Amino acid sequence: MINELSSQQKIWLVVQSIPAGKVSSYGQIADLAGLPGRARLVGKVLGMVPESGFNGSEVPWYRVLRASGQIAFPVASDHYNRQRAHLLDEGVMVKGRTVSMKKYAWQPSLDELMFKLSF
């Protein structure tokens, strides 16, 4: 079928498929959404997520970090605190402001890539 999804919708859909307890990066989300090189756009779009979620589902913005594993917000800021708390809730270990990507990076299966994330 023809792909009529906006970049924003693709980004939300990809973020929604990150499983609890796993994390991703702005760049990885951009790649999976078919928008290579647009990591900054991902950040901007995540900032528009309504509190109530999107299409009835939550958009787990807090599972998205910098490629380095760091939380992108200034330490101790409101956003920073919320993101950190959410991650800890899901059992993701956060040392200082960073998460071990080695340990928690989300790796979509080939099946998921072909049938769910083919944009």
Next chain:
DNA sequence: CGCCTGACTGAGG
């Protein structure tokens, strides 16, 4: 138009 600013990134030193 140009110039600046981001929830960014990878390469280099």
Next chain:
DNA sequence: CCCTCAGCCAGGC
């Protein structure tokens, strides 16, 4: 581990 820098791209002015 730190810092700098060049790319990146949408928006605002």
